[in-house]
Amino acid sequence: MIFQGITHHCLEPKSLRNLFAFSFCEQNKMKRQQRTMMFESLDDWAQDMGRLRGACRLVAENAEFDLSPNLPQFFIVPSNVSEADLNPFQGHGLPMWCWSHHSGCALFKTSSLPVTLLQEDPAAQAYMEKMLTAVAHNYLFSVKTEDLSDTLPSVPDLQLAYNKFKHFFLIENTTDFWVSDVKWLSSLDSCGWLDIIRQCLQKAMEVVECLEKENANVLIMEEGGSDLCCVISSLAQLMLDPFYRTLPGFQSLIQKEWVAGGHRFLDRCNQLHLKDKEKVSPVFLLFLECVMVLVWQYGPSFQFTETYLTVLSDSLHVPVFSTFLFNSQHHRHTFIQAESPHAPCNVLRCPVAWDWSVQFDCKAQELFINPLYTEKNRMQRASQRSQLHKHQRQLSLPSSGFKLSPKRGFFKDEADSLKKILRVKRLSRWMLSPDPTSSSSREFYQAWQGRPLDYHGLILPCVDGPWLRLWMQRYLRWVQEVQIFGGGLVTVLSQVYGLLEEVRGLRRELDHRGGVPGARLQRTRVSGGETLTRGGTPTPGSLVRLSSSFPFSALRSNSSYKPSIPNSQLHGLGPSGELEEGAQDLDDPESVV
Template sequence: MLSLGSGGVKPGKPSFVSYVTPEEIKTSEKEVLRKEKDLDLLPGEVVFCSASPVLKYTQDEGSQRGVFGTLLCSNFKVSFVSDEESTEEMAPLFRNKLYGENDIPLTCIDQIYGVNEEKKKLILGGQVKSKYPSKIIIYCKDLRVFQFCLTYAKEEEAKKIFQGIVHHSLEPKSLKCLFAFSYFEKAGPIPVTHRKQKTIMFESKEDWAMEMRRTKGHCTLVTANENYNISEKLPQFFFVPSAVSEEDINSFHGKGLPVWCWSHHSGCALFKASSLTVVLEDSVSQPYMERMLTAVAQTYLFSVKTEDLSSTLPTVQDIQQAYNKFKQYFLIDNATEFWISDVKWFSSLENSGWFDIIRQCLMKAVEIVECLEKENTNVLMMEEDGSDLCCVISSLVQLMLDPCFRTLSGFQSLLQKEWVAGCHSFLDRCNHLQREKELQAPVFLLFLECVCQLMQQHVPAFQFSETYLTVLSDSIHIPLFSTFLFNSPHQREYATKLESPETQRSPLNFPTVWDWSLQFDCKAQDFFTNPLYAEKPKQDKALRKPHRPKHQRQLSLPTAAFKSSPRKGFFKEETENLKKMLLGKRISRWIHSPEATPLTAREFYQSWLSKPLDYHGLLLPCLDGPAIRLWMQRYLRWIPEVQIFGGGSVTVMNKISDLVSEIQDLQRELDRCSSNAHSHSQRTEVPARPTARHSSSFPFASSRAWTFRPVIPTSLLHGLTMDEMVDKDDDNTEVLGIV
């Protein structure tokens, strides 16, 4: 590693500590071609441009330390190949097969900044001029930060690599330009693994019928949309209440149609519908909606509560705005910037509004859970398209009520049903094509945040781990999996057919993200399981009761609507009943009555908390301020200053995993010995597992990559506005760890 002077020296004139000069470091054209050849390219990946030597900076305190190497841009990723020899003695336990720690998938690039004469400027697509900056900073959607100095590369190479990175990551593109199309044309069909087969894909009538039988629901399967004749924003197969007529199914292209989500064991069910966005006369819209609500009620002979999520929860634009404010506190360029932001870090996170949106989504899910669990009331959620907040709330409700969805395969099946088959616009919300940025919003990430809150409060209830959720959030930005590449199953089917015209070539078969073997080997996938998961004990058939037992934590609360918490920023008030907005008084007998004793969320939670805990029953989140915690593994894994060496919750879970694995090895050895007749004369010792000192960012960031530095850099003593908070005596200075 080279040291290029202190922070006070301009990037253009660094003072070298190394004896190696830039001229001696520069490689020839043959060496650059050799590096491109040695680069681990995927099938269909083509290198567009490269530059060498390029300095990759480290996040040191105001200095220009870094590593020289070659910067390349392909149709899949931006890669940096270091000139230094690898000193790794053993392969990392958790390595992604598709890209490495110095690789950035093009769809994972969030923002690019150019630096000239210490002035930082945001680079936008279509605004690249002939002049290139001396330094580029790349902010990634997985919150990694890369800084590259182009000063030492040839002018023509530096210009091409800068323009190439900006063009292929920020310019609008067509769907067929995504790397998945090139990859699978070259790679051919991908074999389906055993792990993927456990996930129900909800692509056939049998999958939907099996789920209806599992939940003991009573709805009618609709097959008329098999060729997407009804709507392109509905799955090929779905369930509706039995009282819905064929005429109603074909009306308004599926708008306002109550689509079944899940059935409670009491008989009531959860439905969702897209709003009637077209301007209709009251004489047309009111009778139609009246028939839909009547059909829901007649199916189960319960009342119906409507939830207009568009008016009770933040909009998609609000979600995007809050997350933009939130994520900036984790995109750290250097240690100096980190410590400056650390002064008001917690208050800044809270003021972003991201935590408040998480609370609101969890709170709305709790409201619907009460209607289903205690009040035996059908719930119909409504939203403009029915594929954003409906997906979030519906998935959370099923996680809280159904323990099947807390297993690894069950959770993946839930995402297939509610998000993929439910036509969530992954392509637009992730902005893979860089076309309409106003449609971009981290709706799926918001759901994963809510799941992480539930998991942190009820760890033994979930079979999958926090690492699994983190990897899943990263996989959104890998342009290979059909799960996150399309806005609907119709778009996926149409796109794959376009790529296979009337030729001998078969349609492209994009795998789903659930085929984890494409990214990780079996040992790495072991990190996806939670070692503290409390499996449900198998009950003897002779002792089983003929009826399904209810949850131990039943909600013995009166029928009521929620009122807002007196604390600002906790929960929003419940929306007005849909009856007042659209339907009038003619269907009031089906609508949940709002006249009841007010009930706060705290009382609702406390009543459930007083019951015996059952990890395979109902789960509710605590929504107090301290209970909503930061998803530390995802947001802090790339910041060296916050790492805990040899500690942290991740390290504790890793130790528990090692113990569980050792117990399993011993059990297998005992089973083998018991089946061997000569086991008394043969004794096989189980080899000890190698132990390593990991940091709290494990398994994503290796501990060897971090350097031990003072808690607060000395150069910040005069820059931070902490004169009133820190005394000037030497004793207090030593307590803070200042050297």
């Protein structure tokens, strides 16, 4: 069959224009209810800024990458940044707009200038002061900056911690599993990966606090501006903006902050398996891990599921999608033009990762949608708009004693005072503490907890130890010893899917009463739970027994699962009587719940 497939694709001229594995994708197109913005045109940037009512300037001077290959084709900067300010330092130090709060303040990110250059070049110092002034002018003349290179682990440190972390999941046999299980939790804690997740969530909460509580513009920076800046800015927007918690919104966020933002996917994922290991780091995976914490704690806020994030993390390492195959937009355009400079009809066409019909059929894509997610109705949206103006007026008060001047030329008259304020706020770093949260952030979190919970409003994660857990579906889906056959979260979700299908059926019956009756729903029994289907056909299949790692693994009803523990390990773990009883329970597959 493999030989016939290769022969078919080699002999058919039309198929040579496409990638081998995706010639069938046109047959399984799934209709999208909402478009994923790719941020490759001015319209997408203008639409996103218009949705957030941002008061910034859209830049199109880099459409042909004349300004800098490190910058995207189109981007947004503060209104006070002139055309002359775009050319110096190849885009370094230029504040890039990320998101605007409804009060008027905004979140920006930038790739910082080298410290040696700032110390030795007065022009660099003047340029940075000018950019900070432009950011401060965006709203209330206040800005807080944060150099993520000083407060978060470096990119090599991420790779080091992840290498230690993933070592605990490379299990070859049952004996190795039970040996590692003795010190499983302490080993996970010692590698530091979960602590890095906590630090990133904590830093994103501090950014949210500055935007939501202090109404200050925030400028985050790092050396490249495309690694930790992408992580923190994306997490802050997820906490603040419910649009990015929808499936198309989340994909648009990745396109804006990561793909257009110039994250070096090719180097960080090591798609070419080069020897330069210093560039390899799981930065994007770290972001998905943080998103998983938000999904666990606030499931009804997200339209997508854990299965979707797991599939997305797998697609990151499939080197055929243009989404995760290049280091920047300039790299992508340069590569495509180099492949076919004189034959535009034969331009290399790589599929985007968001076209899930390339990999999965419609039935599989249904597992990406969270059945507990409910979209706001029109009445709720209207009431939210009516309350927004009052809230905006309350938040528009300055958080400090610094007042606006009614005179023109404010920056000229108050230049010295403004520089002093900016310098003080720049040097006053956010508090670092070994505790899960700082005192200021904890007060902000507790005050937010006192409000009624709104799944479509601001959400803040709890970053204390017990609330951070392992992403089991991704890391343990192939380890049989930890599977819960016939149980786990998948059983609960299957029941929820069944109830939703029954409600939809009843609604169809009510809509068609007096006319053509709707499709009759029949109850069928399947192993692992009761499922509601149309026409009496079970969805998972009557011979498949669901497991906690569904849909990535399942157990046939005629198979047996019998984990074994070496006797030497049994006697070393604890009292022999309790362990012998536990071993007898493990020998019985029906006792594994």
